[in-house]
Amino acid sequence: MILDAFRLDGQVAVVTGGTRGLGAGLAVGLAEAGADICVLGRTPAVETGAAVTSLGRRFAEVPCDLLTATPAGLQAAVGDVVARMGRIDILVNNAGIIRRSPAIDFSEADWDDVLQVNLKAPYFLSQAAARAMAPNGRGKIIHIASMLSFQGGILVSSYTAAKSGIAGLTHALANEWAGRRINVNAIAPGYMATDVTAPLRADEQRNRAILDRIPAGRWGASDDLKGAVVFLASPASDYVHGTILPVDGGWLSR
Ligand SMILES: NC(=O)c1ccc[n+]([C@@H]2O[C@H](COP(=O)([O-])OP(=O)(O)OC[C@H]3O[C@@H](n4cnc5c(N)ncnc54)[C@H](OP(=O)(O)O)[C@@H]3O)[C@@H](O)[C@H]2O)c1
Numbered sequence: 001m002i003l004d005a006f007r008l009d010g011q012v013a014v015v016t017g018g019t020r021g022l023g024a025g026l027a028v029g030l031a032e033a034g035a036d037i038c039v040l041g042r043t044p045a046v047e048t049g050a051a052v053t054s055l056g057r058r059f060a061e062v063p064c065d066l067l068t069a070t071p072a073g074l075q076a077a078v079g080d081v082v083a084r085m086g087r088i089d090i091l092v093n094n095a096g097i098i099r100r101s102p103a104i105d106f107s108e109a110d111w112d113d114v115l116q117v118n119l120k121a122p123y124f125l126s127q128a129a130a131r132a133m134a135p136n137g138r139g140k141i142i143h144i145a146s147m148l149s150f151q152g153g154i155l156v157s158s159y160t161a162a163k164s165g166i167a168g169l170t171h172a173l174a175n176e177w178a179g180r181r182i183n184v185n186a187i188a189p190g191y192m193a194t195d196v197t198a199p200l201r202a203d204e205q206r207n208r209a210i211l212d213r214i215p216a217g218r219w220g221a222s223d224d225l226k227g228a229v230v231f232l233a234s235p236a237s238d239y240v241h242g243t244i245l246p247v248d249g250g251w252l253s254r
Pocket residue numbers: 016017018019020021022023040041042043064065066067068093094095096097117144145146147188189190191192193194195196197
């Protein structure tokens with residue numbers, strides 16, 4: 001029956017940056033669908049762990065700072081996941097940072113840091129995960145893209161470059177790995193109320209301009225992504241490859 005195809009019982013999902021914000025909601029959503037969760041990040045994910053275990057799912061954490069992680073370090077982190085959890089079925093590349101500054105003044109450090117966390121780390125983590133998934137004959141990799149995978153944004157040029165890169169990577173990796181039965185897709189959240197967007201919501205003018213453009217008339221919440229992530233992580237999406245699914249309250253349709 002079709003609803004059974006959305007279940008994730010017995011599967012292991014790795015979520016980067018599952019401490020707070022969208023990553024915490026994504027991890028809990030996957031656990032609600034039946035998955036065991038491993039959070040990969042630099043800070044203990046205490047609340048996420050409590051939420052996952054209260055659902056009766058297994059929870060583990062693998063420490064990893066994506067700002068300094070090398071490809072070899074990310075390969076080792078995936079090895080730790082498999083050692084702790086037994087397997088890896090789903091990878092959600094969620095962790096991300098943003099730096100705001102006019103492009104005319106943008107620093108090399110702000111360029112490098114954002115590209116490292118938002119593009120290079122997801123690439124090499126996907127590579128490591130795919131190596132572990134391939135022998136199982138299936139796997140699901142889900143990138144967290146952005147409206148700035150499609151648009152230019154304001155004062156966030158390195159973020160836009162990275163998120164546009166994530167869109168390209170979603171297509172490129174889907175092309176290469178669909179034949180191995182590894183699905184690579186992305187979710188593009190719209191404007192979501194988390195720490196990353198706190199400065200925008202604190203700026204009355206920006207907040208009003210953003211809200212005026214969202215047909216749904218409100219900022220998104222992490223719960224709004226649960227349906228999309230469970231779909232893309234589950235057998236229900238087995239023939240979906242290389243898609244970027246906006247969950248944006250209609251922003252892109254404006
Ligand atoms: N909020 C939005 O409107 C929006 C819209 C589109 C896309 N996105 C994307 O959605 C994802 C999550 O964003 P969010 O809004 O939930 O942001 P957030 O609340 O700031 O959370 C960011 C997460 O990334 C982790 N992280 C940051 N730097 C890291 C590092 N060096 N190593 C490991 N983990 C690191 C953070 O961990 P710590 O707790 O350790 O800092 C945290 O768990 C990002 O990729 C973001 O670009 C967000």
